[in-house]
Amino acid sequence: MTGPLLVVEDVTAGFGATTVLHGVSFEVQRGEIAGVFGLNGAGKSVTMKTIAGIVPARSGRILLDGQDVTGLSPEKRVARGMGHVPQGRQVFPGLTVEENLRLGAYTLRRREGRRDRSRYAASLDSVFDRFPVLRDRRNQLAGTMSGGQQASLSVGRALINEPSLILVDEPSAGLSPVAQLELNEVLQTVAETGVTMVLVEQNIAFGLSLVDTAHLLQTGVVVHSAPVEELDDATLATHLGIGRVLQAATGSALASRQDRPR
Numbered sequence: 001m002t003g004p005l006l007v008v009e010d011v012t013a014g015f016g017a018t019t020v021l022h023g024v025s026f027e028v029q030r031g032e033i034a035g036v037f038g039l040n041g042a043g044k045s046v047t048m049k050t051i052a053g054i055v056p057a058r059s060g061r062i063l064l065d066g067q068d069v070t071g072l073s074p075e076k077r078v079a080r081g082m083g084h085v086p087q088g089r090q091v092f093p094g095l096t097v098e099e100n101l102r103l104g105a106y107t108l109r110r111r112e113g114r115r116d117r118s119r120y121a122a123s124l125d126s127v128f129d130r131f132p133v134l135r136d137r138r139n140q141l142a143g144t145m146s147g148g149q150q151a152s153l154s155v156g157r158a159l160i161n162e163p164s165l166i167l168v169d170e171p172s173a174g175l176s177p178v179a180q181l182e183l184n185e186v187l188q189t190v191a192e193t194g195v196t197m198v199l200v201e202q203n204i205a206f207g208l209s210l211v212d213t214a215h216l217l218q219t220g221v222v223v224h225s226a227p228v229e230e231l232d233d234a235t236l237a238t239h240l241g242i243g244r245v246l247q248a249a250t251g252s253a254l255a256s257r258q259d260r261p262r
């Protein structure tokens, strides 16, 4: 297939009498990291949940790889190659690392039927290769790991189904600066191995250091989409209402990005 891997087309969604998404539209090209940025409550997580099928779209369309998935269950979307790393990571604290990964592989195992065991083993191995810390700690209870390790586990759990697209919601939240740097590298590596990514970040500096394209979300509408190189402080200030402190941080993230080989 050519064309964008993900198309979100005029999607509305909400809860009861409340409409949260008022017609969200953006496209994600194959291999890119697309960022969705917006203030707290703008509808970033609801956008991700609607793409994943956890919140139903009331109108509009979601196309994955050219196929309309708007009416599909979350499980079917996973089977079509979508992975979701929810806000707050949502690892099972009382289960081991490997048990968490096994639960993530539910769809893979079902899809593969009798061949499941070797397929699962290979997929588990490739997640462990990407995240050696998870291999080292495979028998450790997830709840006893650091925030950064739990972030790796939540991303690894989505990758175990070998998705073509992952939706990663606020992965840097609550992490120390050192853990954020590690996470940044992990996500870059994931993208470099060909997994397309939609990244939601409240931490604009962290997000802009990773993404190729930025979509600015304001109260349930994408008000601006641009390649990250074309973003400037004035645009961010207009659409995100961020002040001088964050503008300075954003500036340095963009500056450091120029040095990054791509």
Ligand SMILES: Nc1ncnc2c1ncn2[C@@H]1O[C@H](COP(=O)(O)OP(=O)(O)O)[C@@H](O)[C@H]1O
Residues within 6 Å of the ligand: 015, 018, 020, 038, 039, 040, 041, 042, 043, 044, 045, 046, 047
């Ligand atoms: N399950 C829900 N029921 C009712 N309202 C919700 C629910 N989830 C989110 N909302 C509302 O939708 C809006 C957007 O939420 P969300 O997408 O989580 O924001 P954010 O951009 O911070 O991720 C908020 O006003 C929130 O209160």
Ligand SMILES: [Mg+2]
Residues within 6 Å of the ligand: 044, 045, 046, 087, 170
């Ligand atoms: Mg959110």
